[in-house]
Amino acid sequence: MADERCLFCDIVAGRLPATLVHEDDEVLAFRDIAPRAPVHVLVIPRRHLVSVMDFGEDDAPLLSRMFAAIREVARREGVADTGFRVVSNAGRNGGQTVGHLHFHVLGGRFMTWPPG
Numbered sequence: 001m002a003d004e005r006c007l008f009c010d011i012v013a014g015r016l017p018a019t020l021v022h023e024d025d026e027v028l029a030f031r032d033i034a035p036r037a038p039v040h041v042l043v044i045p046r047r048h049l050v051s052v053m054d055f056g057e058d059d060a061p062l063l064s065r066m067f068a069a070i071r072e073v074a075r076r077e078g079v080a081d082t083g084f085r086v087v088s089n090a091g092r093n094g095g096q097t098v099g100h101l102h103f104h105v106l107g108g109r110f111m112t113w114p115p116g
């Protein structure tokens with residue numbers, strides 16, 4: 001169910017603009033508003049889940065859809081062959097700032113490891 005105070009639910013509902021890269025009936029992908037790499041796309045479920053901690057046993061099909069979207073984004077953005085990073089920050093110490101589950105897809109430059 002949508003959360004009325006959630007930024008990404010607003011994007012899903014079309015109340016807030018976003019530059020979409022991919023969409024289907026369960027998943028949306030759009031450009032990060034403050035990109036940290038030449039390619040920085042966020043892949044989110046339309047349904048409001050807070051973080052990966054909210055995935056349930058029944059959500060395997062959704063997870064599969066999200067990773068299909070990630071592969072599609074990587075191909076479309078031209079980083080499938082050069083490589084990219086998929087990150088999902090969870091909770092305070094994970095650095096999560098938006099409480100709607102999202103995978104960052106980052107690429108177009110070499111990604112240092114470990115992250116800060």
Ligand code: AMP
Pocket residue numbers: 007016018031032033034035042088089095096097098099
């Ligand atoms: P995180 O800090 O892992 O929760 O990631 C949240 C991401 O959402 C950050 O990289 C922000 O730049 C990004 N962000 C915040 N608001 C918007 C928005 N309106 N459209 C696109 N990206 C956003």
